[in-house]
Amino acid sequence: MINEAARAGEVWRTRPAAERAEVLDRVADALLVAEEELWPVARDETALPEARLRGEITRSAVQFRLFADVLRDGGHVEAIIDHADASATPPKPDVRRMFQPVPGVVGVFAASNFPFAFSVAGGDVASALAAGCAVVVKAHPGHPALSRRVAEVIKSALPDPDLLGLVEGLEAGRELVRHPLVSAVGFTGSLRGGKAIQALINERPDPIPFYGELGSVNPVVVLPSALADPVRLAEGFAASLTLGVGQFCTNPGLLFVPDDAELLKAITAAVAATTGGAMLTPAIREGFETGASSLDGRLTELARGLAGPIEGAVAPRVYTADLTTFSMGLPELAEECFGPSAIVVTYQEISDLPEVLRNLPGSLTATVHSADPVEAAPLVPDLARLAGRVIWNGWPTGVAVTWAMHHGGPWPASTTPMHTSVGATAIRRWQTPVAYQDLPDALLPAELREDNPLGIPRRVDGVVSVA
Amino acid sequence: MINEAARAGEVWRTRPAAERAEVLDRVADALLVAEEELWPVARDETALPEARLRGEITRSAVQFRLFADVLRDGGHVEAIIDHADASATPPKPDVRRMFQPVPGVVGVFAASNFPFAFSVAGGDVASALAAGCAVVVKAHPGHPALSRRVAEVIKSALPDPDLLGLVEGLEAGRELVRHPLVSAVGFTGSLRGGKAIQALINERPDPIPFYGELGSVNPVVVLPSALADPVRLAEGFAASLTLGVGQFCTNPGLLFVPDDAELLKAITAAVAATTGGAMLTPAIREGFETGASSLDGRLTELARGLAGPIEGAVAPRVYTADLTTFSMGLPELAEECFGPSAIVVTYQEISDLPEVLRNLPGSLTATVHSADPVEAAPLVPDLARLAGRVIWNGWPTGVAVTWAMHHGGPWPASTTPMHTSVGATAIRRWQTPVAYQDLPDALLPAELREDNPLGIPRRVDGVVSVA
Structure with a gap:
């Protein structure tokens, strides 16, 4: 399953951001189309009421759409361009930096309390797919039938169904964290669960990032x-x-x-x-x-x-x-x-x-x-x-899905307080920068080409510029 | 030492970015003023030649000046503003997010091979001070006298000398990594050294970030x-x-x-x-x-x-x-x-x-x-x-100190491949976001106030805007 996801991810990461955005919008559509079918499955497994579950399906769709907007905007790659300066001592080369998707597969542990919005159709999955990564989700045992059905709905909207994998059970979760092709792990759950995953990651030869959101007293x-x-x-x-x-x-x-x-x-x-x-x-x-x-x-x-x-x-x-x-x-x-x-x-x-x-x-x-x-x-x-x-003068419940939202906090609220699991910047967790030095324009990703063909915001020679 | 640094950091983090920028410029000046005195100390301890050492002092000064420019630009706080939308379902609050310095103290392990530019006057120290953090450096045993002298030179330019601490010896290094007030660690050195520090961090109750740059075959x-x-x-x-x-x-x-x-x-x-x-x-x-x-x-x-x-x-x-x-x-x-x-x-x-x-x-x-x-x-x-x-068509030696530079790479080149130890974005390692929801303008940091008094680049309602 993880190998298949990795193979599918090799193609997905090369697709233009605009194409990935279209796919995310199709996932949102598919979730809304399946609403009548999905909410009763969720109700039977979670005891949550209809209105809440319907609202949560909308929230899931909104999350996929937000990341489609993020991709179309293009700011998520954080393009930075420094032109060469031959007069400097030492002379400065042309350096252009942008985020690329992390290699391999993103592992996501679904939460119990949001069977849609922090589960298989959750923000971790939406943001990782947006970044250009394949995802394998460890289903939460609290809603297994829903998890399977939601995975099918999402797969139906993906260009390659292997881009989303679903595994079940504790041992499958352990294998996910240990797998050499898994390059980052997202988790929403208890402090105890988060510590267990961190301990498994600490045993890996490579210290992959672990984005755990572990709750708090607020x-x-x-x-x-x-x-x-x-x-x-x-x-x-x-x-x-x-x-x-x-x-x-x-x-x-x-x-x-x-x-x-x-x-x-x-x-x-x-x-x-x-x-x-x-x-x-x-x-x-x-x-x-x-x-x-x-x-x-x-x-x-x-x-x-x-x-x-x-x-x-x-x-x-x-x-x-x-x-x-x-x-x-x-x-x-x-x-x-x-x-x-x-x-x-x-x-x-x-x-x-x-x-x-x-x-x-x-x-x-x-x-x-x-x-x-x-x-x-x-x-x-x-x-x-x-x-x-x-x-x-408000109350902490209710986490708006917006550009500025930060849903994270100092340990033990988060394992990596720098990152959020809700909001546009959640995509950063699944990206890693590459700098290109003196590359001919023809070999640069579109985001870094001199004429800015995608019209994305970039920092050029130290100054933020908007297309 | 770490407690003193933490105390000094409590004040430093509250200083306006423009004031921190002035201090960084003063550090750069102080290093250049001390050049005649410093390079022979370095030569005696490292066997590196005069021209190289003089060039490296310039590089250190350039790094401090780059982060002064970063602070004056203000983009490093990544200000994002979403205005309230009462018509949305559910209604959206006003949310404003920006980076703040990480709490506590940043620990930095100096490298042997750049006695200035990746040591006490190195990019880790410059970027952490820029972020608003106090720093404690573990000196490299390859150049102890130089480390002490450089620390004195930098301290002379800081508003509070306790903002920079210097410790020596393996055991002091271990204490630094274990100390509850240390909230992030930077390191440049060998794979073996990096693994040893990672193992110490894995023993902490809180999984603090470890930014290790471990070298590679290139x-x-x-x-x-x-x-x-x-x-x-x-x-x-x-x-x-x-x-x-x-x-x-x-x-x-x-x-x-x-x-x-x-x-x-x-x-x-x-x-x-x-x-x-x-x-x-x-x-x-x-x-x-x-x-x-x-x-x-x-x-x-x-x-x-x-x-x-x-x-x-x-x-x-x-x-x-x-x-x-x-x-x-x-x-x-x-x-x-x-x-x-x-x-x-x-x-x-x-x-x-x-x-x-x-x-x-x-x-x-x-x-x-x-x-x-x-x-x-x-x-x-x-x-x-x-x-x-x-x-x-170039050679890998020579890492330009610029906005776009990325000096990091997949494991084992870096412990956290998302981050760089050279270039403007190195400051991000020492920051963590805070979102402010519905706060009155008077209670917001200047970077997030409605009228953008600092004139920094911000993303407002999803669109990047330049003052």
Whole structure:
């Protein structure tokens, strides 16, 4: 399978970016055409509701289309041209640099919690195909039938079906990471899973890049000026906490609030009014129960929602602690508990926050609620150090698929914090630069030819130029 | 030392790019001012000649100045702005992304063969300081007095001398790699040294990036159309092979040539006319003798230069083999032998070359000599796969310090082939992105404010715009 993918990739990497863009658009079309067939398969395997699954198919299609736009723009190759300078000491040659697809095959480990958008039809696959790479996906065991069917749908839109491979099972995943033709690995999942893959990669003779997005606690800081409407704040928190039964890597697991009785009362009421639901898999449910229960003896339960009528459903749970108790419980209290659970930490003074923020592990997001930029200003650098995305007066769930999005963060949120798994720059993970020195124009890739036939943005002699 | 550097870095990272640029220019000035004092210190420790050392001080200054230009341009932060779109489904927030310096301290292992330009005053240090990071350098034991003196010169130009630390000795190097405040490591040196550092990093709880540039064999392919002037070709090869007593990571260690008696005769004569010299350290000399001697029984010696009058000097040596013999001796025959040694491999047909090129390990450079782009065209993709820089009718030694330069290559040339240790994009290694979602303009870094006060190139709503 990996050998076949590598062979197909040899052709794919030579195709012009515009042609790859057309293929990505066709994949998006194929996913949307298959929507009626696909969402019930996903529902049966994940317990996720119809509206969410339909929305996620759209998100998958949008991701393929974004990378089609990226290819048409051409900025992803980061073309840089330095003309020769014979008068320099020593004389400077003509040097032209651009990104090329990484050699071989990209391995992708699918996530459980987004059966479309972070799985076989996910951003890792879309960005790797866009870069010009063949991909082999290790299916998530939480939705095997869906994985197979989605792979078929995507293959039907590819010029060579071998460009996308699908493997199943732990051992096949290990083989994928070890295979000499696999040159980069993407992963979305747990810290434990990510560490296991990193350990396998560390055994390889060649240190290939591992782009793991491992989730996080996503701290939210509520500043005193944000207390004007405590009910709205509490309801926003409860909604973000319980969205998708809390099964998002951007789930708000830590809320720092002023020690304000009205706000705590509002949070209690808002969380009590929520309904949880069934979790994706029995293992995830067990992990949630174990993680949440470990807080029972240590912290005070502030509020509990309803489990709802579905068998095996879990109830949202929120604990509380003051800043001192919480700080003394670090780092354990800042470990992610995947599911609808959070800790509300009460503080007395804003000036008490920086120290605890600096002691938190890296997160994908950090949020501040405030009505006053001057009040929030001193905290922003700490939040930007703590997380890959800083959010103002919003909630961390919901990761827009755009050019500027960064979905990554300091360890343990990401294994390579420089890279993102969502947004246009996700394509960079599957590229590597080549510089061409003094090559005749006829031998250069179109992106680097003197007359810029593709009209892409380039840096020429140190200056960015737009066609 | 590392703690002090981290503290100094906390301030440095907050300084505007323009201010950091001024500091880099001052470092360049200070190095040039100290030239008369520094080059004799280097000569006494490295046996390198005056002209070379003076040139290298200039190169170091040029590197600091290039990164000052990079900072003034502002493109290194890769500012991307997506305005909010309330009409989208779901509504899109305002997202603005840019690179920030990595947290903590950058660790740099200096190389032996460039006592200025890849050592304490090297590109790793210049690019990391430019990014906004504090640096601690592990001095190379080949030039300890110079390392200390250069560190003093650089510190004298820094706003806080603690921004640059210097440690010496193997154990201090290990501590540097293991230290929790070190967030990225740069290295230029041997494959063995690089593997040792990678192993230490693999033991860390957090998988920090390791940017190792480990050298390579730098294959050169001579095509039949290039045989018009065999003497010029042979002299170019011999000069590149013996430059700096062959102690360059871009030294041409493999030359594929048509089985042409005249060319082989010219190479023999050109190499016989060379003089080697003293090597940088006794260990490097021993490594060269062992490596070259291991070929004695296996391959035919084609030519040998003179050692020259200096005690302990080595003589350049060139071996030869036909393509079949060479191919059967892979991968051992493609291992780098650091010093003035090469293998000239004779081939019969151009069509025999792609297979052997695909079996070579990754290199920093791959060169083709040809008078006919049509003849060379089929090989260019293989060369671009094999190496990070493809050179036309030139020689691999000499790495221009420019915007487009890429000095890196597939493993084992680099541990992270996506990155370069020379050229403007080397700064990226010490940066990590942050996205700001819906932040008020007043809380955004200047690079992301709506009115673009710094006038930097940015991508706005998907389109690259130049101020």
